Amino acid sequence: MTEREKRSRGEKWKNKRAQSPGRGTLKQRVKTARRRSASSTNWLGRQLNDPYVAAAKNAGYRSRAAFKLIQIDDRFGFLKRGGFVVDLGAAPGGWTQVSVERTSRVYKTDIPNVLAIDRDDMDPVTGARIVKMDVLAPDAPTLIKQYLSGDVRVVLSDMAAPATGHRQTDHARVIALCETGLALAMDILAPGGTFVAKVLRGGTEHELLAEMKRHFGAVRHFKPQASRSDSAEIYVVATAFKGC
Numbered sequence: 001m002t003e004r005e006k007r008s009r010g011e012k013w014k015n016k017r018a019q020s021p022g023r024g025t026l027k028q029r030v031k032t033a034r035r036r037s038a039s040s041t042n043w044l045g046r047q048l049n050d051p052y053v054a055a056a057k058n059a060g061y062r063s064r065a066a067f068k069l070i071q072i073d074d075r076f077g078f079l080k081r082g083g084f085v086v087d088l089g090a091a092p093g094g095w096t097q098v099s100v101e102r103t104s105r106v107y108k109t110d111i112p113n114v115l116a117i118d119r120d121d122m123d124p125v126t127g128a129r130i131v132k133m134d135v136l137a138p139d140a141p142t143l144i145k146q147y148l149s150g151d152v153r154v155v156l157s158d159m160a161a162p163a164t165g166h167r168q169t170d171h172a173r174v175i176a177l178c179e180t181g182l183a184l185a186m187d188i189l190a191p192g193g194t195f196v197a198k199v200l201r202g203g204t205e206h207e208l209l210a211e212m213k214r215h216f217g218a219v220r221h222f223k224p225q226a227s228r229s230d231s232a233e234i235y236v237v238a239t240a241f242k243g244c
């Protein structure tokens with residue numbers, strides 16, 4: 001094969017990889033270590049071979065979850081310049097980074113237009129205000145309102161409680177977090193606003209869905225490609241808030 005042919009083959013291969021992260025890379029196998037459990041070996045193997053983990057690292061995102069919000073917003077288009085966003089369950093900060101990127105004003109002011117809330121610590125993100133808080137605490141809505149500036153256009157909830165492995169318990173916890181997010185969204189969203197929340201496959205509870213449909217113009221379920229196919233998570237996207 002001539003040098004020219006070799007170069008052209010290499011270019012073609014690189015272009016293919018950019019279109020589909022991880023394609024063409026060799027799968028890495030993880031050896032079981034004495035002190036590593038089978039489940040953490042599986043987790044490590046999945047991380048090492050996950051194209052979104054590598055893509056997040058390359059793009060400077062703190063989590064692969066950033067691509068889920070990118071894909072949800074590419075589909076529904078609710079993150080607009082200047083719109084105030086409340087991000088619930090924000091740590092480590094992938095969704096916050098994407099929200100800042102997509103909503104920060106061209107002429108930056110000192111007032112952040114993303115409020116990122118988590119019960120865990122979270123490193124600062126330029127353009128966002130970070131608040132450590134348990135959203136389930138009774139005084140959370142009052143405290144959150146003190147941090148708002150301008151019309152809230154979007155409320156995001158990627159909140160998740162640690163999985164117990166007991167299906168009904170995990171489902172009930174996810175629904176409780178979604179209910180809390182919805183109650184807050186209905187309290188603070190400006191008319192026309194959007195609420196996005198993580199739920200589990202099988203959809204949203206009947207009553208919760210009915211409540212959303214009463215107060216929003218459209219309610220749809222969406223599973224972004226970046227959400228692992230073996231995960232039961234799915235997102236509910238409620239747009240065109242009608243007000244209470």
Ligand SMILES: C[S@@+](CC[C@H](N)C(=O)[O-])C[C@H]1O[C@@H](n2cnc3c(N)ncnc32)[C@H](O)[C@@H]1O
Binds near residue numbers: 066088136161177
């Ligand atoms: C899947 S992670 C969020 C990932 C994030 N969207 C990102 O892009 O990096 C879920 C987060 O929800 C938070 N969380 C769960 N329950 C919460 C609660 N009651 N109040 C505040 N945060 C909560 C957890 O601490 C965790 O950081």
